[in-house]
Amino acid sequence: MKYLAEYRDPATAKKLVAAIASITTQPWNIMEVCGGQTHSIIKYGIDQLLPDAINLIHGPGCPVCVTPLEYIDKALAIAQLPKVIFCSFGDMLRVPGSHHDLLGLKAQGADIRIVYSPMESLTIAQQHPDKQVVFFGVGFETTAPATALLAYQAKQLALKNFSLLVCHVRVPPVMEALLNSPNNQVQGFLGAGHVCSIMGYHEYLPLAAQFQLPIVITGFEPVDILQGIYLCIKQLEEGRFDVENEYRRVVKEQGNLPAQQLMQTVFEIVDRSWRGLGNIAASGLALTAEYNDWNAEQRFSVANINTQEPAECRSGEVLQGLIKPAQCPEFGTRCTPEHPLGATMVSSEGACAAYYRYRRYQNV
């Protein structure tokens, strides 16, 4: 596959591994922000190829994992109402709420549909004027523009039987929150490439300057990730703290301006709680008051659902790099992908789920 095969080329990867080893003189902690990067790192075993001195911390960038329990419970409350068609991305279906998950509700007869593109839910609404169609908009700035377009079009069409349950999150505030934590271990970031394809990377310039750490915008294939690590280590070793763009074939500094404009029209920035990390100021996107008529929280009166996280899950510590997944006593015993206790085990992009799937036996 063009644009993929060359970024999975073992020979190129081996050269980069050797280059990284040759410039590393001391231990460094680097966080890859995005869950897609975590998945690639574990799937291809990139961390095993690196010098022991480099420790990769798996960041909070798995949208499925960090969607707060409260919103899963809101989704479940809406989806089980009669005459509702609830549309969601596929991997949200297995995420456990307080009592059950969307897959379980579907098995009990609720009309829950997996959509590949959010726009499909608008078509479903037009085809079923007698039903209330709800789209569950979750994820980072990557998926937010599609939700924004959906809300915008629903308003233009004055669709009465369509609404959105919106729980989008923003990446820069969570990076800042991690750096402000007294337990912070992170010395350099691999920035989330797809988020930056929308938002650009100008937001990171003040962050790198304030905290004096390198941020390298990085893609998702093994060669991308190794290249990102190389650039990050090079900066650390040289005492620089710049924002660099490894993922140039996709990311431009200003990002996708029409998408950003659409998001500004439809969304406002709000505080949001993250599963495993708690409340983070200005880290969420919600529909503005102008879109109240299409806000599912208002339409179905679920705004008052306010679930608290159970304390036993230690995903917050995993997300801050304080422990590795296998160091949690519940890992692989009480906490498995079938019965996850919390954030990082629920989706294949979560760090705990990735370790469970690819590294369960110590001798592998």
Next chain:
Amino acid sequence: MAHGGGGRLMQQLLDSVIQPIFNNPILNQKHDSAVVNINGSKIAFTTDSYVVKPLFFPGGDIGKLAVCGTLNDLAMSGAKPLYLTCSLIIEEGFSIADLKRIVQSMQQTAAQAGVLIVTGDTKVVDNGKGDGVFINTAGIGIINDNVDVNPSNIQVGDSIILNSDLARHGIAVMLEREGLKFEHHIKSDCADLSGIVQELIQAGVEIHCMRDLTRGGLATGLIELATTSRHHIEATESALPIHQDVNSACEILGFDPLYIANEGAFVLFVPESQSAQCLAILRQHPLGGQAIQIGQVKSTHAQGMVTLQTAMGISRLLDLLSGEQLPRIC
């Protein structure tokens, strides 16, 4: 639904509910077909039900699938298939023309394989109680005295050989079902494997075990065999043939092709000394042109384990999926 996806949940359902109740030595062989001895003849006996949406897809239809699936289950135990049954559960209002097309497809596939569909049953259920048509087929076949194909025969050092490229059936059906509109040339690999297996047996290849890689794909098939036979199996990523369009579709949907269903792909476990002969025979057959060695049985292992030697030069675990694969957000 996840209990039907062929992953860990399905295995738990079988192990905790079904197996303990029916419990008997033949069932406990955990093979694609039961092998029973009747008056000194070794008979393979199997059944399978087919529910697929859409009923017609590129490369086949539910009728062809229902015949090939059962023929293949028989073939995987080393049997030469002889007779099939056909039970139809038809939803009220289903088009007679479509039904005729499906039954003709069954007959044509059976005739090409040289087997007869000799008995059956038809039921009609209320509109809304079925997805058009469900088909159950059962089959029997005969196994030569000198043939013994069974997971318990897998040995350390065995070569693992795959006959064709992977994941075409699952992706073809999914693209058709979801109406995903991008250019592709993916057809289901749905095919009767009993002919190619008989050629290997007649040539005297010593087959320790075979498995067709249906629901759950290559990864699930290998994991089940590793678990049943208690071995460590290692597969080599760079050897696995996957069509470019299939790879692209998997990338877009966030699916792992190693877990996607096949209907004409199977793996064979043969002694290393026989792998060259086995490959040569497979490659001369239309269903084995891409045959390749994809791995080896490394050692015995208490729970059974499958690892994948990746192109990057590390080894990682292949695990059963929990349930069905779900498309990823981004």
